[in-house]
Amino acid sequence: MLDSGQIIADRYELLKQLGRGGFSEVWLAQDKLTDVKVAIKIYAPGMGLDDAGISLFTQEFSLVFDMNHTNLLHPTYYDCWERMPYLILPFCKNGSAFQYLTDNNRITETESWHLLHDVAEGLAYLHAKTPPVIHQDIKPDNILINDENRYMITDFGISARIRSTLRRNQGQESSGGTLAYMGPERFGPSPAPIMASDIWSLGATMYELLTGMPPYGDHGGVLQKNGADIPLINEDFSQELKDIIYKCLALNPWDRPTARQIADYTSQHINGSPVPFSLSNNSHDTLQEEEDKTHEDSISAHSSDINKMSPYQDKGKRKKVIVVAAITAIFATIVIIFSLISGKEPVVESIPEPTPTIDYDKMCLSIIQEGENSKIQGDVFRFDIDTLKQNNDSVFEDFHINAIGKYHQINYYRDSISAKIYLNATELKQQVEAILDSAYHVFKEKANIMKDLDQAVAAQAFEDRAKKIEPYINIDNNENE
CATH class of the missing domain: 3.30.200.20 (Phosphorylase Kinase; domain 1)
Incomplete structure (x- = not known):
């Protein structure tokens, strides 16, 4: 104490x-x-x-x-x-953004742009590290104001391994972060934070500074994950500022801007030369941009313009596309019927297929990075499996099984990526399989020890953990059987 x-x-x-x-x-x-x-x-x-x-x-x-x-x-x-x-x-005598908020100060438009810029610059620096440094807990408490009124990120560099150690020390199992500022992907089957998670947290922080409350109260992105829309910001701020916050709070991580994009855009705005803010994928940050997205999700377009479309205009635009498609289909049907009646073959003009615009190498590097992140988190619990007392049941194997799944996804793109990337993913998968193979035999051995000690419940727990690992020890052979 x-x-x-x-x-x-x-x-x-x-x-x-x-x-x-x-x-x-x-x-x-x-x-x-x-x-x-x-x-x-x-x-x-x-x-x-x-x-x-x-x-x-x-x-x-x-x-x-x-x-x-x-x-x-x-x-x-x-x-x-x-x-x-x-x-x-x-010591920052000006305190934190949270203290600024609780002192009933209303943040101004100008202060908002400067805070957004400064925090984005700090995150861009962290995310550009190799491997990227994920803050995991961006919130008003962790943004301090120095003597020059510059906004400073604190509590960075507290890795997943450290957070896991601290949670284990206190008997906690929840993931790192503060619920109100955790994005929707943090509440899924693969809750490991990614760079885009920091962006959602930044959006939630800005939302609170503008309105007085986080977008989903104390519940965070779990409500958004379950279908809740982004609440509108009704306070008197510019639409440009609101739109960039909405973009940070996008449901899908790959629809959010990168920290580098935000920093550059806000800098131009502050200096009086604002330009349309588009989500291109050419920045360094996006090389390893991650998230647990599916095979189909990975080919989503990244070219929406934040100034031309807010999150609340998407549905209307989709309706227009559907109407145009329906009219086109009706017209095509009439042409075919007319041709059949007249006895003439319909003339069908060949339409050139669009040139693929997906950078599969970049996408697969992102998936591989997700696998490495899971493996690293699983390694934190490696020493637990050697003890008879199991304090983190299945956490070790859950992270490693998730890593294998990520590496295995690369097989879908084998013909579209470089041999180097494919071989790297294969090697990493084999390494994790070897780790799980070792753990499998450890659990089997511990199960036998507990049986000899007449500890039936403990023995069954070890048997269950071994059984959970068994299908993943050699995933390729299992699939070919």
Whole structure:
């Protein structure tokens, strides 16, 4: 339990709690060595982590210190005190966007464009990393305002592995993020966050700053996933600003703009030279743009113009297309009937097939990245399968089975992609199959041990886990039988 006046690491005196989340506390502290006020973020407060958890934090945060960008609140120091990792950050006396909101301040049009630009710039930097760094928890609390009134992203670099470690430490199984700002894809069978998830969270954050409430209250994108429309923004802001927020909140991840597109568009608007905002797929961000979309969904068009069509005009446009198609069909029928009556063969002009515009290499790279993300998350639970006590039943194999499914999707495009990409996916799939094969034998062995100990329920649990893995150990051979 942390208290005001407490000294951390013989150096930082806690003055005032600034915030508290599920896994951490943020305090205003006095650095007794430099006599400067700092913010200190302490993870696993009052509980601490085991050696594996501390080692993971050290490894992950060493990467964070290499991330430098104008719109990221960069930590200045990292250490561990009484088994609790902590970060030292610059203290932003202007507080967060959430504090700005709760102080009953109404954000202006100009401030909205600057906030949207600054956060998008920070996200574009993170997403351009290899592999991309997904923030996972963009919300007003995690956007701070520095002394120059620049908006800064905080809490970045907290990877899925760290979040899983913290959840496991507290016995939680929910995915990372805050419900009100989690996009609809986060509530599906493959809830791993992707770059487009950060964009939805940014849209939800902007929506709240403009209206006072997130778009779906505390429920987040699960309501949208179940059919709810994007609520209109009735407040007095420009249609351009509203439209870009609507686009960020698009149901399908691939219909959302990238962080780079948002940053460039908002920069042009702020500088007085706005241009139509189109969703082209030529930016670096889209190389690994992901989501659990199906084979058919992957060929959706990406050329809609945000200024020409808002999300609420789509239905009307589709109706016009249907009417035109119906008229065309009727006309064609009349021509055929007339030709039959006159005894003449109908003349059918050959229509050239449209040139394919799908970049299958890029699409398959995105699918492969999804598989790698699932494998990485599954690896977090690898050590659990060697213990007799199972605290995360089936989580390990669920992530790896999902990864195999992603890699296997590449077979659909084998004749349309480069040999290098296909062979890479095949190799990655074989690696995951080998991991699951090893786990299968571990579970079988543990089942026999529990039977010998007359632990029938535990033995059956291990048998069930082995049975779940069995079909995926060699997916190609199983399909050919």
